[in-house]
Amino acid sequence: MALTVSHVVGGYSQIPVLKDISFDVRDGELVGLIGLNGAGKSTTINHIIGLLTPHKGKITLNGVTIAQDSQAYKQQIAYIPETPVLYQELTLREHLEMTMMAYDLDQDQAWVTAKQLLKTFRLANKLDWFPANFSKGMKQKVMIVCAFLTQAKLYIIDEPFLGLDPLAVNDLLNLIEERKKQGASILMSTHVLDTAQRYCDRFVLLHSGQVEAEGTLNDLRQALPKAGESLSDIYLSMTEVDRA
Numbered sequence: 001m002a003l004t005v006s007h008v009v010g011g012y013s014q015i016p017v018l019k020d021i022s023f024d025v026r027d028g029e030l031v032g033l034i035g036l037n038g039a040g041k042s043t044t045i046n047h048i049i050g051l052l053t054p055h056k057g058k059i060t061l062n063g064v065t066i067a068q069d070s071q072a073y074k075q076q077i078a079y080i081p082e083t084p085v086l087y088q089e090l091t092l093r094e095h096l097e098m099t100m101m102a103y104d105l106d107q108d109q110a111w112v113t114a115k116q117l118l119k120t121f122r123l124a125n126k127l128d129w130f131p132a133n134f135s136k137g138m139k140q141k142v143m144i145v146c147a148f149l150t151q152a153k154l155y156i157i158d159e160p161f162l163g164l165d166p167l168a169v170n171d172l173l174n175l176i177e178e179r180k181k182q183g184a185s186i187l188m189s190t191h192v193l194d195t196a197q198r199y200c201d202r203f204v205l206l207h208s209g210q211v212e213a214e215g216t217l218n219d220l221r222q223a224l225p226k227a228g229e230s231l232s233d234i235y236l237s238m239t240e241v242d243r244a
């Protein structure tokens, strides 16, 4: 089991946002973290990447908790935030070099991977550009290239589809497929439910800080038999109580 989130209660203050959530992401699997605005998706991710500490419960990555070995834990994760976070004073080349250092990557090997990724995301001739010169989507692509440059065990991708052009979305989905085949795990938060339905192996449906349902689309259909066939129908049905 790559990632295990076990009975996590947590949030930003003493009042918990996450109320006893449990789920896992297995090797070679893409899991969709789905929920309305404010459901707790980013808060969950912030706990997994170690920005927040659970009040209760435990998060392990291949058996290691962040408290046991912070560096070993963090080096297994590559995170692509919803809003790109780049250093204004560093070029694209320097962002890549910094990632290689942070993940202890072999420079020669990493540059082979980097060049391929830069070509895929049409950034190959922009190595000496600074973030100020990039569009929003280009900044997002820089984050994607940095993340997939690593050989992380777990990729966490927060809402990847909103700022990217359709070509880049397709390239990202291909990249996810490729890393899955190599055994990596991916946790992806998104509101784009038709794409999630097509590509995710399993889903975690978060609602008001709780896991309302989880499993494959078939598992969800069986759990909510009257909801409808699509992930969108199932999700809307699950949130109906709040909208009544």
Ligand SMILES: Nc1ncnc2c1ncn2[C@@H]1O[C@H](COP(=O)(O)OP(=O)(O)OP(=O)(O)O)[C@@H](O)[C@H]1O
Binding pocket: 012, 017, 035, 036, 037, 038, 039, 040, 041, 042, 043, 044
């Ligand atoms: N920095 C913060 N400090 C205090 N409360 C926060 C903070 N960030 C989020 N929250 C609260 O935590 C709850 C869950 O928010 P979270 O950002 O995890 O939702 P989300 O599912 O990622 O939503 P969205 O789809 O809008 O990104 C919300 O009630 C929100 O107000």
